[in-house]
Every structure is written in structure tokens, then in C-alpha cells.
Amino acid sequence: SKPSSEESSVIDTTAVRAFKSEPLVTHIYTADPSAHVFEGKLYIYPSHDWESGIAEDDFGSHFDMQDYHILSMDEVGGEVTDHGVALDKKDIAWAGRQLWAPDAAEKDGTYYLYFPLKDKQDIFKIGVATSDRPEGPFTAEPEPMKNSYSMDPAVFKDDDGAYYMYFGGVWGGQLQRWDDNTYDASVTAQEPSGDVPALLPRVAKLSDDMKQFAEEVKEVEILDADGSPIMADDHDKRFFEASWVHKYNDKYYFSYSTGDTHNICYATGDNPYGPFTYQGIILEPVYGWTNHHSITEFNGKWYLFYHDTSLSEGQTHLRSVKMMELKHDENGKIETLSAFKE
Numbered sequence: 001s002k003p004s005s006e007e008s009s010v011i012d013t014t015a016v017r018a019f020k021s022e023p024l025v026t027h028i029y030t031a032d033p034s035a036h037v038f039e040g041k042l043y044i045y046p047s048h049d050w051e052s053g054i055a056e057d058d059f060g061s062h063f064d065m066q067d068y069h070i071l072s073m074d075e076v077g078g079e080v081t082d083h084g085v086a087l088d089k090k091d092i093a094w095a096g097r098q099l100w101a102p103d104a105a106e107k108d109g110t111y112y113l114y115f116p117l118k119d120k121q122d123i124f125k126i127g128v129a130t131s132d133r134p135e136g137p138f139t140a141e142p143e144p145m146k147n148s149y150s151m152d153p154a155v156f157k158d159d160d161g162a163y164y165m166y167f168g169g170v171w172g173g174q175l176q177r178w179d180d181n182t183y184d185a186s187v188t189a190q191e192p193s194g195d196v197p198a199l200l201p202r203v204a205k206l207s208d209d210m211k212q213f214a215e216e217v218k219e220v221e222i223l224d225a226d227g228s229p230i231m232a233d234d235h236d237k238r239f240f241e242a243s244w245v246h247k248y249n250d251k252y253y254f255s256y257s258t259g260d261t262h263n264i265c266y267a268t269g270d271n272p273y274g275p276f277t278y279q280g281i282i283l284e285p286v287y288g289w290t291n292h293h294s295i296t297e298f299n300g301k302w303y304l305f306y307h308d309t310s311l312s313e314g315q316t317h318l319r320s321v322k323m324m325e326l327k328h329d330e331n332g333k334i335e336t337l338s339a340f341k342e
């Protein structure tokens, strides 16, 4: 059946509770924070939420973002700089609508901003833009990345210097329309249900110039503890959107959002392609429908970057980026975090 974002768009019992962290900036709304350490500083690549006036629907039409602003800070708890507009939709030749959750990478002194955007046919693709500075301004390539689709790109650099892009998102992110890397326009917002495996995120190694995939896009398997695939009806655990990969003690941690059950979960594996085995929840539901994160080490500590709607008092498309410390225990397990004080 057709999912309804109305049913659970605001988890209102949480609204009255106290928040553990404050928004990193309050002069604009920011979301989907991808954090990286570049040149010894913390850079955050968020979506830039604003009030477009577009009505909420299951495809996320109300998330009608027009540009990106990049944030940076020299130290945790220090001043946060907004570097202004780093890339504007009007400067992207293939743009239709909706600049969603971006990510960034650096190679040989060039910075790459990866962004999901619907093309003029209203199909999500992934674009790339370059700059010689981490904060931009970025210049977009004239075409989206070949064979890219859906949204929420996350780029992971492995210790051997190879870069991998993880991507995909269900419903508004259109992943349910892609099977075997082929688009099926007859599928709208339905995702599989019943006794079948859930939809899976995608991965591909990046080319040397960082602007294309170097190989065919593959599915990223997420297995339950018993080795069986996570099933479509297991909405507490199944992949929905917001892929992220970090490496800790030689293990690969694939983390993601479960969408309509609002968890950030993680699964671990022995190589960048997976399979990844489900381990648990990193971040419980936040205030607001979407839950989207990144995980980065900075000056010897690990941090979780996330967002919520505390500043807009629950408007699901007007979010604010926050951060808090994250801990791996002696067995590599990540302690479950709540965005709320006890």
C-alpha cells in the first residue's frame, strides 16, 4: 500500500523533552550533515532547508532546496563559519529541482562536491562539482554522473586511496524504481513488502578523476545477525536512505536511516562492498520525520552529526544540524545515542 508520511511526520511526544545538543547554526536551516576533516578543520556539507511553501507529500516535494552552504569550525564547540553559497541550482545546466543531501571528498588538492538533484525529466541523478577550496565555490560538471541514480551520495576513501560512492534512497529518493540499474517509471512510491528482501543501497568505485563510476553499480547486501537478508517488512532495520561508511579498527561500518521508523542503524563488514551484518541502532528517532547523519573522527574523538527540527518546532522540512560525541566500545560496538536528555 502507499506509504503515508502524514502518519508519523512528527513524533510529537518527543517535542516536550530537552535536547542534548544545540543547532550548530541558527541563521539558516541546515540538514543531512556530511562531515569531513580537511586542512585540519571540520567541514560540514549539509542540505540547505528553506520554506518553499510547497505542500508535503510522500515524494518529499516540500524539500525543494535551491543551493548549498558549507559550514566549518576549527574546534568542537568553537565558532561555526557559514561560507555562503557554495553551489546554486541556477548554475547547474541539467537541473530540474531539489538539491538534496550532499557529500564531499578531496583528492590531490581538489575538492569534489557530490549532490543529488532531479533532472529535467524529474528523475534523481547524482552530480559532481569541483573547487580548489573545501568551502567552494564549486563549479558543476555539465552532466550528471553517468549511470548514477537516486540520491544521498556518500563517498568513502579507503586506506589504499580508493574512493567508493554509496547512494540510494526509497520513496522520494526513487530507489524503488530502479531494478538491475534500469529505471521503471511505472513504479511510484511503493517499496517491496511481504516475504522478499528489502531494497538495497548501491555502491561503485569512483574513477581516477573522481567524476564518474569506475565500474558497474552494485547492490550493498545488508544481512541480519543469522546471515539472512534483511526483509522488506522489517521496517525497524531495513535500509531506507542516508548511507554513510566509516572505518574503525579495520572494520567497515555501513550506517543508514530506516526512514519511516526513524532509526539510524549500522552494519559491519570486512571490505567496502559488504556484505554488512546488522549490529544495532546508533541514533534513536529525533524530533522530525527524517533522520540523517554522518560519522567522523576529529582530533582523536569520534562524532555523530545529525539533524532535528527543534529550531523550527517540528516543521519536518526545516531542520538544523547538530553534533555529539559517539563511542565505539572495546568490541567495536557503537553505543546507542538519543538526541534527548533522559
Ligand code: FUB
Pocket: 031, 032, 047, 060, 063, 100, 101, 151, 152, 169, 241, 242, 290, 291, 292
Ligand atoms: O534533505 C532531503 C532528504 O531528506 C534527504 O536526501 C534524505 O536523506 C532526508 O534527510
